[in-house]
Amino acid sequence: MNQALNVEVNFPPATDGHIAVVNLKSARAQFWSRFWQAPERSGIAECLVEQEHLAAQFLGDLDAFNRLETLVCEFARVDAEPIRTALIHAQVASMSHRFAEARSYLAQAEDQGAPPAAVKRLALGIDQACGTGIEAVLEARYGMAAESGRLEDLVPLGALLADLREFDQANAIYSQALRAYQDVSPFALAWVCFQLGALWGELVPDTQPIRAAQWYRRAIDYLPCYVKARVHLAEIYSQDGRTDDAEVLLMPAIASGDPEVSWRLADVLNASGRSAEAEVQMQAARSGFEALLQRHWLAFADHGAEFYAGSGNDGRRALALALINLANRPTLRASERAYSAAVGVGETHVAREILAAAANRWGWTGAFRLSPLAAYRAESARSDAGSSASSATTRPNADEARGGLTFSRIDDVHAKSLGAIT
């Protein structure tokens, strides 16, 4: 694989991460003040959504989701312009992974005459998150990136290419995003570095932890408070036996309240033989995830599944959450996680249905052929004499492509999961 960028070269300068965070909080507080003074005033709610998004994405400030719910309630209460209300609802719902709701608001906005570009941009994000109409999304992403050449259009394209297992292209696009950036916000640059870390550390078939760690470190250099980058780098350190370094990385991030920090810290402490301290962190992680799931269950179903499949040590809950996530956004990666969760608890029939659905939906893609599910599918086909594996390699029909999972056992498990969570 080509290495487009050397991590050790001089990087574009950015405002010091501590200053940027002070300023983000400053601007956010001011916009909230303005919002409470006149919620309907043009641009204020829109800016707040962006700022809260930054707070959640980079600072691990997951209360941002609650604040955004407050914002949409207040916005609806003051009866602001219908188009703005619908667009903001759609954006907030999409952030919380309530994609069906987001689509519904987006349709309302469109009906009321919302600017097509705003609708298209949001719809693309939803389609990408759900793995819907992925060829059209890819074409549109390429078009937008080519037209603007800006980082904020290049990074989503890189992420999509990574999802499609086009890793070299994703790497090239991320590198282009770094080159294209013409401002000094560390948020933007840290975001690209994080994406490159995830690409090399988690997404490529043969992960390159040293290379990934360099990118995560670069992201943290830009933005010391970048909680996700700290968590991911700590995982690499832990796997490398560097538990002290991992602990040093995670400790400052505890204050963010993100339960993933407590979870990873518990793992580190356990690996260091400090089981009592680990248990405290694990309790914090468990209660943190449950609190998040209670309020924003679609947004955190994926993370919750990962937690319970790991140190959270509740395979059934992991499967339930993975299936909720899969039903909500039937991407190839969601299928892989759900399949793994089903196998983990011995639900072989559920696993087979997930596999069949994934093959039906994604089997024709190159991404599927690089997925572990392809191997499982081939194995399954061999053992199922007379089964028609070839049918999985044809394109799905339009309804299937929209993501409907119609399998009875999945529905059963899904329904139980819904009951357990809501």
Place this chain on the structure above:
Amino acid sequence: MSDHVDGPRQIGDPAADLTDLFAFASPGNPGRTVLGLDVFPSAGTTAMFSNVVDHSIVVRPVNIEGVGDAARFKPGAKEYRFSCRFSVLEHGPDGALIQRGACTLPGGQELKFVVNDEKGAATADGVFRVFAGLRSDPFILAWLVASLKRFPNLLEHDNVLSIVIELDPRRVFDLGNGSLLGVVAETTPVPGPPTLIGKPPPRFDWVGRPEQTNMRLNNPAMEGTEDLRDLWNQQTPFAIEEELKPLFRQRLIDSLTNWDMRDGKADWTAATLGAAADVYLDDFILIDVSKPTSDTSYLEIEKSTLRGHAYQTGGGRTVNSNVVDIMLSWMVNNDREYLQGGAKSATKPGVNTFPYLASPNTELQTVLESVELSAPPDQVWALIGPFGGTWHPLIAKIRLTGQGIGQLRTIETIDGKQIIERLAAMDNSLRLYRYTNISGIPAVDYTGTLAVKPKGSGSSVEWRVQYWADGQPDIVVKTIVSTLLKTGLEALKKRFG
């Protein structure tokens, strides 16, 4: 706001986004000149300068090379640059965050200072004095620009990061060939070692006259026109690319024509519009440091020259100059009638002493209290819904004046204080009313909302108050308001369970 968030490049880091530029004679000592710039639109109560941005005010001598429709202001080649650079944050002895800065003056002398130190720093000879820090945004934008409707100041309670440089012009500038100067501000990358990834832009933002980008080049009433702001921001101040000048000039003419017709009357001829476009194309604030400036002298040099006579004032732009109203009056009706927007002054007008911009605004405070009650909502609303109801244990007596929305209640508290509040909204179907405080609480823009909602078989009462502390520390006002709310809701809990 004259240049706030004016293009895609500025959306990255607000601390690189220039909002305003000032140039005026010191009100306390007219022999001294004050130059100032603001960055970071809508800053809150804490904000810091970017450590990778150079913040510069650049001054050049200017010659008048034509009058009337041939009016031209030609900048000279000599440049005086005042450039401020800032450090990363440090922790002070008390744990508070500190940022330091240094201003490189024309000639290379460096003047160091601490951000937010109101006294600033001065050179030993007293020629220069510099301040940098958070201040109340002095800009007044009291119009909905696209529709030209009056509106309260859109920047009320906002803060900005300001840099103020006071100097003795006779000892800094070569005034032998004249005392007319052109001033711009720009934010540029701090020079560093070359990066192998990407190339920094020559500058992030620059500003000359207020609203060149947001109101003239990108006239909000001219829908469907291409946004030229980003292209303009990429230009080098004092040196707009020759090949792009026709594009910008035509846009300025189109925009000025649109502005002229906003009141349905043509007050400008084609020739004078073209001449004005040429003047605007040379985008810098003009100040004659040998003449007095005032809050109304902004654009006087340009106007007089275009009208074919000698200017009388120092022009410039003071902190309290209502530049939007001045500019609109000129563009819309050629000064036939002064267009007064919906506000006459900023949140905190500038002051006559260094650093001239007022202290920063405090944060909007919100106090929210709620209680769950066993009684149904209607029963609770029957008690607390009437605006003149005396259910609160800290209230001795209420007197109502007037009726319906707008009526006043004069509250006498049990310790003898008087509070006056005005009913702003009443919705019995939602069981909600909103009121504002007129007096009796040390706060401004004080709004309270009392609402009863169903909750299970009972109800919940939510009482939200928002205000800006005024004359008392936030904590003191917050204690007063919290006590008022909590005591009231506790009384309801006792009463309804």
